[in-house]
Amino acid sequence: xxxxxxxxxxxxxILWLGLFVIAPVILLIIQSFGNxxxxxxxxxxxxxxxxxxxxxxxxxxxxxxxxxxxxxLLISYPMAYIMSRLKHAQFWLLLVILPTWVxxxxxxxxxxxxxSKTGTINEFLSLIGFAPHQMMFTNMSFLVVAAYIEIPxxxxxxxxxxxxxxxxxxxxxxxxxxxxxxxLVKVVxxxxxxxxxxxxxxxxxxxxxxxxITRLIxxxxxxxxxxxxxxxxxxxxxxxxxxxxxxILIVAMILTMMITRDRKKKGxxxxx
Amino acid sequence: MKKIIWLTTIILGATLALFGVNIFLEHTENxxxxxxxxxxxxxxxWGDYIDPDLLKKFQKETGxxxxxxxxxxxxxxxxxxQQGGTHYDLAVPSDYMIQKMKAANLLLPLDHKxxxxxxxxxxxxxxxxxxxxxxxxxxxxxxxLGIVYNDKYIKPGEIKxxxxxxxxxxxxxxxxxxxSRDIMGMALASSGxxxxxxxxxxxxxxxxxxxxxxxxxxxxVADEIKTYMAQEEATLxxxxxxxAAEMISENKHLHYVVPSDGGNLWFDNIVMPKTVKNKKAAYxxxxxxxxxxxxxxxxxxxxxxxxxxxxVQQLPxxxxxxxxxxxxxxxxxxxxxYEDLGPNWVGKYNDYFLEFKMTNR
Numbered sequence: 066x067x068x069x070x071x072x073x074x075x076x077x078x079i080l081w082l083g084l085f086v087i088a089p090v091i092l093l094i095i096q097s098f099g100n101x102x103x104x105x106x107x108x109x110x111x112x113x114x115x116x117x118x119x120x121x122x123x124x125x126x127x128x129x130x131x132x133x134x135x136x137x138l139l140i141s142y143p144m145a146y147i148m149s150r151l152k153h154a155q156f157w158l159l160l161v162i163l164p165t166w167v168x169x170x171x172x173x174x175x176x177x178x179x180x181s182k183t184g185t186i187n188e189f190l191s192l193i194g195f196a197p198h199q200m201m202f203t204n205m206s207f208l209v210v211a212a213y214i215e216i217p218x219x220x221x222x223x224x225x226x227x228x229x230x231x232x233x234x235x236x237x238x239x240x241x242x243x244x245x246x247x248x249l250v251k252v253v254x255x256x257x258x259x260x261x262x263x264x265x266x267x268x269x270x271x272x273x274x275x276x277x278i279t280r281l282i283x284x285x286x287x288x289x290x291x292x293x294x295x296x297x298x299x300x301x302x303x304x305x306x307x308x309x310x311x312x313i314l315i316v317a318m319i320l321t322m323m324i325t326r327d328r329k330k331k332g333x334x335x336x337x
Numbered sequence: 338m339k340k341i342i343w344l345t346t347i348i349l350g351a352t353l354a355l356f357g358v359n360i361f362l363e364h365t366e367n368x369x370x371x372x373x374x375x376x377x378x379x380x381x382x383w384g385d386y387i388d389p390d391l392l393k394k395f396q397k398e399t400g401x402x403x404x405x406x407x408x409x410x411x412x413x414x415x416x417x418x419q420q421g422g423t424h425y426d427l428a429v430p431s432d433y434m435i436q437k438m439k440a441a442n443l444l445l446p447l448d449h450k451x452x453x454x455x456x457x458x459x460x461x462x463x464x465x466x467x468x469x470x471x472x473x474x475x476x477x478x479x480x481x482l483g484i485v486y487n488d489k490y491i492k493p494g495e496i497k498x499x500x501x502x503x504x505x506x507x508x509x510x511x512x513x514x515x516x517s518r519d520i521m522g523m524a525l526a527s528s529g530x531x532x533x534x535x536x537x538x539x540x541x542x543x544x545x546x547x548x549x550x551x552x553x554x555x556x557x558v559a560d561e562i563k564t565y566m567a568q569e570e571a572t573l574x575x576x577x578x579x580x581a582a583e584m585i586s587e588n589k590h591l592h593y594v595v596p597s598d599g600g601n602l603w604f605d606n607i608v609m610p611k612t613v614k615n616k617k618a619a620y621x622x623x624x625x626x627x628x629x630x631x632x633x634x635x636x637x638x639x640x641x642x643x644x645x646x647x648x649v650q651q652l653p654x655x656x657x658x659x660x661x662x663x664x665x666x667x668x669x670x671x672x673x674x675y676e677d678l679g680p681n682w683v684g685k686y687n688d689y690f691l692e693f694k695m696t697n698r
Contacts, residue, residue, distance in 0.1 A: 101680040118688070118692045181570050182570050183568055183569065199509070280559060284558055285556060285557035293691060296517075296691065299410065300687055301683055303680070303687075
């Protein structure tokens with residue numbers, strides 16, 4: 066392919082990046098230096114780093130995002146591993162992806178139906194003789210729902226990297242006397258690290274800023290940075306502060322990307 | 338590749354077909370009214386906030402075709418009118434927002450000579466601080482902030498004031514509406530302070546008092562509060578009278594109390610934004626809605642309290658004598674209308690509220 070043609074092909078891509086990625090980020094950064102009257106100020110950043118509220122919120126967000134990522138990884142890796150071994154792997158993958166086609170809000174409401182005081186789970190519990198449990202508005206319910214929502218985005222990249230894995234490595238390991246467990250830990254897992262890292266990126270960052278679930282399922286007893294952004298844009302209309310938190314989330318994203326960067330050439334495909 | 342092209346063609350085809358059907362439907366709908374000289378009235382209101390039969394009646398009486406568009410927050414409405422490009426003839430903002438829109442020069446003064454039904458409104462609900470002399474607005478509905486309780490778990494009469502919520506026996510049983518002005522306002526009112534205070538010590542004290550309520554708080558939620566209360570997820574809730582009316586229509590065990598120690602009185606008024614196109618139709622609608630029979634019909638449909646005195650007289654006794662919806666003058670006199678405090682103070686209220694939400698249980 067000659068150079069000129071490559072260039073014409075990249076124009077839509079460059080336009081897209083410029084309009085929908087670079088320009089908004091620049092606008093966000095500019096906004097973050099504006100106070101309520103639109104004047105230039107560093108005040109928003111000073112407020113952020115000097116207020117216990119925001120720092121605690123940041124810690125909460127990171128903490129919950131970390132746990133959610135850990136839970137999804139623990140569930141997803143074995144699942145992706147088994148799926149990649151199955152006969153109709155693509156079909157099983159489709160089943161995993163299917164729930165992502167359902168609107169997030171609908172899924173949240175479905176969980177309300179499961180978890181609420183008169184919900185399915187409590188009805189089952191009282192049927193077998195247990196007292197109904199308070200499940201809504203607890204950290205546990207938030208973690209379950211958040212993990213459920215993020216699981217497909219963890220499975221997809223891991224699955225892809227496992228499917229792409231050259232079978233001859235496994236055969237070689239087995240031939241050389243490695244047990245099944247050793248093969249898994251020493252060969253398969255390191256070689257699918259790319260997918261794991263991509264999965265972590267695809268789960269950790271969106272979880273940092275989850276906001277609707279924190280209110281619907283967590284009853285605002287779980288507060289993340291997303292909650293604060295929502296409030297600053299919709300209620301206070303303090304776009305400067307909202308943007309500041311947005312910028313901080315972007316920085317957190319870049320940091321996560323750097324830590325989980327793929328240093329090898331080979332890697333899994335991104336889930337989203 | 339062939340598959341993709343096929344799929345794209347099918348999707349495009351379906352979209353085009355739907356678009357065509359839409360145009361056709363709009364066309365057939367307009368046939369009846371087009372003869373009246375293309376007269377339209379665009380109303381920008383909250384969702385499900387008018388009896389649709391009234392719109393039909395208005396259409397029949399006056400010949401104006403009503404285009405009813407909805408918003409779900411005052412702020413969203415403000416932004417849309419401010420940015421222009423819209424042609425709303427009438428809008429229904431709340432009290433503090435009217436003040437804000439006035440300051441932003443988004444409202445046109447109403448010509449009182451063209452309003453025939455102003456006398457029908459109760460003097461109590463006219464001439465409010467946010468619009469002295471009703472220069473810019475006509476009241477549409479009003480309501481209060483109060484407490485909803487479930488009589489299966491809480492005896493009637495057990496809850497009378499805001500301070501009753503602080504009792505330790507209500508551990509983890511209260512749901513709060515997720516709104517900084519309302520919850521901060523509740524704490525302020527419970528200590529006998531103004532819900533419009535601009536005093537940092539008072540706000541800090543109110544936040545401190547809220548922190549001590551946290552063990553009783555089960556959740557802080559938005560619109561979902563209606564579903565949760567109807568499903569008896571919690572036994573108590575702090576919410577607006579309008580939401581309460583909706584909950585009660587779904588669950589008969591719920592009751593609404595206006596606390597006797599003050600709180601918020603809110604208004605939704607009709608205004609004429611500067612985007613108005615058809616002033617004649619706008620005045621016709623204002624006069625239509627101020628007719629007692631229409632206001633009464635609307636109040637029954639929506640379930641909120643109408644400021645139209647003559648309409649109240651026509652309401653069934655069970656509604657008009659119910660202190661939950663039409664509190665007596667003594668309770669009313671203690672309630673305050675929110676003022677627009679300006680972005681700096683709204684920000685402070687919000688910061689304190691956010692801090693309260695971060696309180697560990």
